[in-house]
Amino acid sequence: MKQALIIGASGGIGTAISEALAERGVAVTGLSRRDDGLDVTDEGSVEAALGRLEGPFDLVFVATGALELEGRGPEKSLKHLEAEAMQAQFMLNCVGPSLVMKHAVRLLPKEGRSVFAALSARVGSIGDNGFGGWYSYRTAKAALNQMIHTGAIEIGRSHKQAICVALHPGTVETPLTEKYAKGHPTVTAQEAAVNLLRVIDGLTIEDTGQFYDWAGKRVQW
Template sequence: MDRALIIGSSGGIGRAICAALQARGVAVAGLSRSMDGLDVTDEVSIETAFARLGGSFDLVLVATGALEIGGAQPEKALRQVTARAMLDQFLLNCVGPSLVLKHGVRLLPRDRRCVFAALSARVGSIGDNGLGGWHSYRTAKAALNQMIHTGSIELERSHRAAICVALHPGTVETQFTRKYLGRHPAVSPETAAKNLLNVIERLRPQDTGGFFDWQGKRVPW
């Protein structure tokens, strides 16, 4: 891998992935809202940011997302579901990465292996959901998984060696998760970055369209 583009490079996981890639000698371009004004929910913002990028990237990774938006916490019951919170979750956690994929296709090389990856979450799995709750976040991540799978089918037609996947980083100690860790074991962003990059390195073209956890194991849809 020679060049990588990390979307959400100022967040806990995104920053750690950038550092880990640079330590491996990879040339990294990072984009984020706080550092570059990139708004993944605004298509014009994405087009403008990508227009400034030159060449192609062996890895495009979307590390954006949020569990709590506008003060709306994950729902514990159906009676807490609101249209606003659900739309906000869908816009940031599904529409944003989907627009990055739409415009990121032109940044991927056609003549060699490349990877487009978006950070999803195990709670977006329908088959692995035995607890309920967190309705809006779960639904948005499930929609993202479908978009990645569907997008991979089209991408394969023009980029035969491309791999397009959704990745579950595990529970990571970041600002994003601090209020919700409880007793759940969590890893540092640096460990999560190492795990994710190891998974990405092992991906094969036949894995495109898949949903994998930080160990490289498939997550049920």
């Protein structure tokens, strides 16, 4: 791996991924709302930010996302469901990475291995949902998983060695999870970065369009 593009590079996982790659000698380009004004929910912002880049990037890693938006946490019941909150979840957790995928295709090498990876969450798995609740976040991540799976098919036609995956990082010690991590084993952002990069390193073209956890195990849709 020679060049990597990290979207959401100022967040906990994005920062850790960037630092881990830099330690390997990878040339890292990082973009974020905080440092670059990138708004992944605004296509004009995404197009402008990625349009200034040349690449090619062996890795495009989308580390954006949020469990709680504007003080609204995951719903415990249907009675707590609100259209505005649900739309906000979809915009950040599905539409944002989808727009990055759209505009990042030209930055992937036409020849040779490359990886497009976006952070998803195990709670976005329909088959693994035995507890209910968290309606907006779950459905937004499930929609993201479908985008990754579908986008992988099209990208594979023009980029024969491109691998597109959704990744579950585990429960990471970041501001996103601190209020909801009770009872769950957690890892630091640095540990998560090591785990995720290990998974990315081991991916083959047969893995494109799939959903993997931090240990490299496939997560059911």
